[in-house]
Amino acid sequence: MLPLTCVNCCHNALQTDLLGTTHGYCAEHRRVLMSPTELTCGRLLRKDLPLTRAREERALHERRYSPGAISTVREATPVNGTSTSSSPRDLALLRRDTVGDVIADYGRLDSKFATLAQLHRVPGPRAEVAMFSLGRAYVSRCVERKGPWTSGLHLLWWAKQGLGDEPQVELRDLRAEMPLPPTRHVELAKWAVVMLRLLFVSDVGHHAAQGHHRKVGALSSLAEDAVLGTGALDPGKLLRWIARTGAKRVEHALPQRDYDRLAVSLHVDAD
């Protein structure tokens, strides 16, 4: 049931099924997750699914699991302090992790976007996973609250800048024992990181299309087209597709001058 657990939720920025820490952290409930493979809640926004499907599944999930409490995935019963923690000592330990230190402040600073901007400056695949996991949830929620699609503009620009970069996944980044050769485990983790990038871009494309921005809206199918264009769980193929096709589509959708103009209008709206 791993796809239905906190491990696979955008609000848990510390983990994917293959990569990250042993313990998770829920930015919604603000708790360290001691057994994230056994936990879930009604706010689950799945990392592995395109936006429309992720939202449909969240609606179904909420019928069984309360959004107000973290529950066991099997029994759907709210958990007590044996499975999650908000103790100062455990949060202090979280903060000793570079990524954990940043996400522990998500929602505590002036804006959630400040945390996302900090994650952009932290190198490594775990920070990238954190940024785009939380980013997907952040933009989706902004739009659901009638905000503009441009709430994801800067994240989209950062995604564009790093779109074709190979994630530097090392053994130390891998989570969970898997009966796979380590090289294959690393490859699958790299594929998942690049796919999360593409899913984020597609999310923003989807929101832009709903907001009648035709150019960025054309990116809503980017992730789907990448999978159709590569047909394999091969990060090298995915990155070559991006170099050949994907990057050009994103450049066409959001060239520098459009980004500058939209960024200025965002700034004006914020004022």
Place this chain on the structure above:
Amino acid sequence: MAPRRSEPTWRQKADPLYRGDDAAGVSLPDPVADASIVRHVLFLGGAGRPTPYPSTTAARAVAQHFAGSRGRVFVTSAPRAKGLGLGYIGRLELLKLPRGKGYGDARWPSAIEVMQARR
């Protein structure tokens, strides 16, 4: 130097199959449920959704991964399952299906979801 032994190949007729599931027991398949493999593998439709597939694996470690810390690993075999009226789809055969937008029971409108199921 002695020649290196490769790991033995799993034998469908002789070797066990494992399933990680709830400690209380194996979730029962529903023979009339939606036969989509993608729906089954990705748990689309949510927890408790009916599925005609009781997934198993030749690797106990994989079953343990799915069982988690609170579940249990159950053991069966392909001949035993067939004897109880279940069909058996082997891993190699299964991996042929989720490509592109899927073939056969893996046919699905989203290539991303097919690929995630394959992963």
